[in-house]
Amino acid sequence: MKILLVDDEQKFAMMLAKRLALRNIDVDYVYTGEEALQKAQNNRYDVALLDVKMPGIGGIELKGKLKETHPDIKIVFLTGHGSKKDFEAGISEGAEYLSKPLQIEELLELLQRLKP
Amino acid sequence: MDSLMEIEKNDDLAFYGQVNASISHELKNILAVISETSGLMNDLMELSAGGKKIAPEKIMSCGHDIVEEIQRGFGTINQMNRFSHSMDQTISRVDLIQLIELMTGLAKFLSFACRLRLGKPPENCSTIRTCPFRLQNLIYRTLVYAFKSTGPDGEVHITIHRETNDSVCIAFSGIGLDSDEPFPEESTKKIAASIGAEVRMTGSNRTIEILVPELVEP
Structure with a gap:
């Protein structure tokens, strides 16, 4: 399973990527939607973990762009807001949704469920 | 109701x-x-x-x-x-630089914030007697508009100067053209009027100015 993690909170992205790597999960992490699209040009990802609110291309717009080139990619939105509105936005966009701070076990369970 | x-x-x-x-x-x-x-x-x-x-x-x-x-x-x-x-006193003497630094710091939490540069003000306009909460609201609204118009890669320059003997001007220059929203809109004008201030945009160089009177009587 290969994961693309996109979050403008740089330390969060780096730390989470390290924790996933320690669990033998192949993960690339970037800090902007633009970088994510570049990565996706040359890589095939099974799951994208996307922060919702980012400068430039936000998570919801990024999901649409990733789906154009990777129709099978599974999307998990990560957000610091955790409001009902965010949750509904995530579901209506046909994606999963996790609220920050994350519980690593919850994320691992979700990834297991999304495994192709 | x-x-x-x-x-x-x-x-x-x-x-x-x-x-x-x-x-x-x-x-x-x-x-x-x-x-x-x-x-x-x-x-x-x-x-x-x-x-x-x-x-x-x-x-x-x-x-x-x-x-x-x-x-x-x-x-x-x-x-x-x-x-x-800042809501403790309706009207008080405030340090403009401290107030602007606070609002720029808070506005930077917005995901669409651009870079901000704050110029050092002249000695004669560093403090002002006004309603700090309403002035903060005006500055925040201006920053939100500036961010939307400028984009995350741009930079807005904030300066303060004395406009007249009894008013100070806070200017936001380098505003981009990305936003189609009108500014200042009616609610911003209303808030400005409540403290005797005026928010105006100069079309040519994309600068927004907030003119704040030196003294607001309770």
Whole structure:
């Protein structure tokens, strides 16, 4: 399973990527939607973990762009807001949704469920 | 129903709520970093306890990152505290630079913020007697518009100068052209009028000016 993690909170992205790597999960992490699209040009990802609110291309717009080139990619939105509105936005966009701070076990369970 | 409608239309409450929502988002981000960093520290220590050789620097680096994030959290809570206390007195003498620094710091939590540069003001316009909360609202609204119009890669320059003997001008220059929204819109004009201020945009060089009178009588 290969994961693309996109979050403008740089330390969060780096730390989470390290924790996933320690669990033998192949993960690339970037800090902007633009970088994510570049990565996706040359890589095939099974799951994208996307922060919702980012400068430039936000998570919801990024999901649409990733789906154009990777129709099978599974999307998990990560957000610091955790409001009902965010949750509904995530579901209506046909994606999963996790609220920050994350519980690593919850994320691992979700990834297991999304495994192709 | 009328009283409920009044709450809905209350610009002060809306502003207070908007700023607090962005502060809580920032605090959640800080906690998320602390949570992942302490989680990584725990992962490394478990591996070490299981016999895997882990460089002590890796664990120390996590500790250092956690301390940095805690300091960031204290800074955010300090800003939250200063913002909350700005409602203590309806009218007071305020340090303009401190007030602008507070609002730029809070506005930077917005995901679409651009870079901001604050120029040093002349000696004769560093403080002003006004309603700090309403002036903060005007500055925040201007910054939100500036961010939307300029984009995350742009930079807005903020300067202060004395406009007349009894008024000070806060100018935001370098505003981009990305936003189609009108500014200042009616509610901003209303807030400005309540403190005798005026918000105006100069078309040629994309500068927004907030003219604030030196004294507002209670």
